[in-house]
Amino acid sequence: MDAEKFKKYDRVGVIALIRRGEKFLVIQRSESVRAPLTWCFPGGGIENGETEEQALVREILEELGFCVTPLERIYESETPWNVYLYWWTAAVSDEELSRLHISPKEVKSVEWMTLDELRTHPDTLESNLSALDILREKIFD
Structure with a gap:
């Protein structure tokens, strides 16, 4: 983890791109968090001393109740x-996915959406919208 980023930014975080075919797991943020009720890819802050991968696993476990395997950082x-974000592809087994249990204080709902569905959804988080073209290029090309 680049210590300079922790000094320069208010927060440094990780985003999980969990894919099934053309669709990605996205969350609707709860009413009690920043940017309430917007839709976005799951993730959260990196704690001091934590690697990106450790933060990704912890955040998904806390928010969604299952474990992921971080694969590759594809975007920043x-x-x-x-806030500075590291975007990671992540794998999850069907068995782990069956453990899905949202944390209501952070997540209101979970859906599988294509990048186009996320782009056209009226409540998509702005920082996710601006990344969609780059994500499409890095994941599908």
């Missing part, structure tokens, strides 16, 4: 609210 971005 900055949000308008001074």
Whole structure:
């Protein structure tokens, strides 16, 4: 983890891109978190001393109740609210996925959406919208 990023940004986080065919697992954020009720890829903050991979596994377990295997960091971005994000592809087995149990304090709902569905959804989180073209290029090309 680049310690300089922790100094420069208010927060450093990881995003999980969990894919089944053309669809990705996305969450609707709960009413009690920043950007309430928006739709986005799951993820969260990296804690001090944690690797990106450890943070990814922890955040998905906390929010969705199952374990993922981080595969590859494919993108990095900055949000308008001074957060630096590492975007990771992640794998999950069917057995793990069957353990899906959302944390209501962080997640209101879970859906599988294509990138186009996420792009046209009226409540998609802005930082996710700006990344969709790059994600499509890195994942599907």
